Amino acid sequence: MIVLTQIEDVRAHLRAERLAAAKEGKELQVGFVPTMGYLHDGHASLLRSARMDNDLVVLSIFVNPIQFGPNEDLDRYPRDRDKDMALAKREGVDIVFLPTVEEMYPEPTKTKVLVSELTDHLCGATRPGHFDGVTTVVSKLLHIVVPNRAYFGQKDAQQLAVITQMVKDLNMDLEIIPCPIVREEDGLALSSRNVYLSPEERQAALVLSRSLRQAEQLARQSEGATAEDIFQELVRTIETERAAQIDYAEIRRFPSLAPVSGSLPVKEIEGKILIAIAVKFGATRLIDNVILTMEGDK
Known part of the structure; x- marks a missing residue:
């Protein structure tokens, strides 16, 4: 498992992996799991699905500031890099992309990806701008990794629907794989x-x-x-x-x-x-x- 923090390093590594596969007459299958870290067994289930379906698994860990509102929990959102790295290694991740805010947003972004209608209700109604931040960062990550498949949990069903719609509308060449909610033994959904x-x-x-x-x-x-x-x-x-x-x-x-x-x-x-x-x-x-x-x- 390698840990990369720069966008160009991720692209270069994946280009080299795809070229090596092509020389053997194969098309490298890349699975991608985008997260905000503080990983738990729910994330592990996504990584296991990606591992089964693909030749190479990429995990991103990035607490995305533009999806948090002014009174939300950006500053106190839980983080534990050592625990995250241990889980990623245990689940057979090949590449961990761990960018800084400065790497993802070197200057204030003037471009956003907006999905209409699906974001007007449920969490979108009480968290204005949240999904604009989600779709923008996920679009950026998909353009960096260019996976064959990306894995999202059903626990955030609205996010799953919004990302699926974005990929469809923008003709992105990948498959969105929904994964079931993982719960504690007493029924509480992992979060x-x-x-x-x-x-x-x-x-x-x-x-x-x-x-x-x-x-x-x-x-x-x-x-x-x-x-x-x-x-x-x-x-x-x-x-x-x-x-x-x-x-x-x-x-x-x-x-x-x-x-x-x-x-x-x-x-x-x-x-x-x-x-x-x-x-x-x-x-x-x-x-x-x-x-x-x-x-x-x-």
Whole structure:
């Protein structure tokens, strides 16, 4: 495993690897996992998928300042380089790209990549400018690495939908690979921000997965349950936990993120629906979701 901090060094190394493969009559398959570090088993699952699918795996670690709002947690976002390097090595990463802010943004950027409509709601509604920062940095990273496949976790389902749309709209020559949410044994979705939780908040946060399980059960088992019924069940369950402050709870089609009519029985829906929540526990905001494949009224 090698660690590179300069954009040109990453490009040069990958050019050399691709040339060496071409001389052997092969096309080098490159898998890419972009992260903000403080890696956990959720990130490890992305790296394992990339390792299985590709000849060479690139991991980037970069806490991207332009996706944080003025009152968000950029300065205190958790960082642990030694732990990150150990996990990357354990998972067979070939290249770790570890740029500085100055390397990625040597001067204030005058160009941004904006994905409309998909970013207007859910996290986009309460974090203005967040997804503009995400799509801009991911676009930059994809142009630096030029992977065959890039791996994103389903836990941030809106981000997954937005990145997939960006790649499609801009005719980027790669495949976006969605990967399942990884959870603790008690159901809490793994997140770098879980470290912020006090023991009491950590226990309270279990209401997230519990509310989603109950919403999913209602959607699958109740013949006439509407989207509004599922929404009400979701909110009712979350509100049983006094420490929980709901930011949003929504049901949308996936990956279009189009709204679902509240009066529509969910069993009549064809395709996928996203049940997504964002909830604060103290100062810590956590997201979680479930994506259901519905078969329509057959």
